Amino acid sequence: MRLQWKYALIINLSVLVILGTFYAIDDFAAQRDLHRLHLRDVENGAIFRQVADTIRVQVEQEIERQQEFNRQRLEGMLRQLTETATEMTDVVDINVTDGVNARISASLVAGKDPANLINLTEIDLFEIQRKAVQVYNMVELPGQGYGTEIIVPYQVDWLNEFSDGSTISGVIQVLFSTPDINRYIQALRWRHFWSVVVVILLLCLVIVITTIQLVLRPLEQLAQIVRFAETDDLDALQLSYESGDIGRVTFTLVRMLKELKASHQKRIDALGQFAAGAAHEIRNPLNAIGMTSQHLQSVFAQETVTTEDVEEAKELLSIVNTETRVLQQTCDHFLALNRPQQVNLQPTSLNDLLAEVMLGITVVANEADITIENNMETQLPLIEIDSTLIRQVVVNLIRNSIQSMPKGGRIFIRTSLKKAGAASRVILEVGDTGVGIPKNIQERIFEAYFTTRENEGGVGLGLAIAHQAITAHKAQIEVQSQVGMGATFKISFRIPENNPHL
Structure with missing residues (x-):
């Protein structure tokens, strides 16, 4: 669930729960208080009516x-x-009218004149005139909160001797203070005030906790990661990753930083290996060139130079030329890893190419007491490859196999055609019975400058260049090996469906 939806869901659910709880508690308290007030009102009503009758x-x-x-x-x-x-x-207060109207003619509170009116509606007057009933209301008293009003009609016989038969001479309004109602209203206001305060505090608490759990704590972890990354001390970083979007980002960031650090460390180690190997590769030809130059200088430093000295000088210059070509080739290998590989694709018979390679490598293999066995697919189609690059790849693989079998052994070269539906692939396998490749370094053997033969002057460029050449052909290369049971390199060339050579 996305962070914003989770955050909104938690906040909204919390609001609903808190408001629902507040409503339930407030409703329960209100009903309880109303029940008490009702009982009190019934009790007070009887007393107030009795008092009103006494006053009447x-x-x-x-x-x-x-x-x-x-x-x-x-x-x-x-x-x-x-x-x-x-x-x-x-x-x-008590207000008395002279006649059935709302004008006050006498009052308990001094200073009132007939312009003052009692709280008597037309419906009240009608009911009083028709039935001579009492009116019982709740009213707001000036400066005293709420009170109870009882309006009763009174009758004086002599006042009605010229009337139309009505026996009501006027009305009496009696106003009672009701402290119970006022206390209830005041308590209700305070209860609502504190309820609102508690609801606000609870909502703030929920928002703060949710924000800390879902936002601030994961962000603090991100900030901690940045601080550890700045000090290059990610290994000491101990985090319990939170769930959610930021937690996943944090976990991914830590993993990426550790992978980048490991990759960076690998590159530094590889550069160290490369520096040592490159120094070795360059130092040997340079030593040969330097020694040859010194010898050549001593030859021509003689007072008389004979024909034999000239021939010797030619041989020395030939050595210098050969070592110079070695240096040039080494530099070409270094440069090949740092620029895109250019391929010249031509329809080529892979079997014929391998036959040429085996012909050129047979002498070296025989000297190492190694037998080369081949098993070629006779119906192999022509494939679009750069024969020079693929020849170099195969030569590098065979040389690696020879170096892995110092006591002799066998090399297997196989080709096959693999069809899977409409797609077809030409498979080239180069295997040996050498010492094998440990599983823990198999994923690194195609890295530039990685080598297991530092003591033998290996630079770690052969398989890296081979991998680059295979990738330039949009092909795949993989290794299968167990220690003590040899290694097999498998190269898979994809054949387009519209290949005219199929």
Whole structure:
């Protein structure tokens, strides 16, 4: 899974889990509190209605006693009632209207005029006029939070003697403080506040942990790798690679850096071997040229030069010329590894080419007590190759085989035609009964400057040049060997489907 999708998935799932948990806890707490408030409201409702009825009776009695709606006396009676009656402790205000309307005619709180209205809707007035019922509401009290409102109608008989039959003389609004509701609302606000804080902190924690695990820690590993790479101390690097994109990149980077370091070390070692071999290859001809030049100089330093001295000088110059050609050939080998191999492809009979090579190498093989055996495919088609390069490759392989059998042995040269569907290949195999090649170095034998014959002056260019020549032909070369059982080099030339020589 890509990093961005994994990161988004973890964050979104965390948000859903945290918000879902918050909602479940908050819903449970809200239902519990609402149940408690409901029980408390039922309990308070009965008390508040009883108090409202007491106030209604007192108002009706005061009006009947005065035989008029006397505001001052009515307000005085209300104040005295709330001060003396213990059940009136929760009463905040009492408003009385003269008639069934919302205009306040008398109030417990001084300073109100008829312009002040009680919280009485048209529906409330209609219900009061029609059924003479009480109105029970929750209202917001100025500066005191929420409270309970009870509106009850009152009846004074003499006030209705000229009425149309209605028995309601006015309404009384009683406002009660409800600290339970206010405490609940305040607690609810604080609970929501702290819940939001906790949710934010949890989300921040999830984001921080996720970022550290998925981004920062893998990036720190990358930075650590860079620091170790700068100090060239990757071998001391111990990392437990994280899963995910950055973890895979980190693992790949470490592997690439170690491979590059190993490859670089191999090249340094190969350069050291090359320097030693090249010095040996160049030093021998140079020593011969130097000694010959000194001898030639002593010949011509004589006062009289005879005919024999001239002939000797010619032989010495011939030696110089031969050693110079050796140096030129060595330099050509070095240059061949550092520039693209140019091939001159011509239709060639591989069997005929191998016959020429075996003819030229037979003398050397006989001197080494080595027998060359061949098994050629008679129906082999012509193939497009550079005969000069392939001849050089085969000669190098045969010479390597001869050098691997210091006590004599056999060399096998085989050709065959392999068909696989529409594709065909010509196979050339050169094998021997020599000492073989250890498995741990088989993958390196085609590297330039790699040799196992440093003591014999080997430079490690023969198989490298052979591999380069085979690759230039778009062919493949591979080795099969076991220590003590010889080695076989197998070269596979691909034949195009439209080859006219098939």
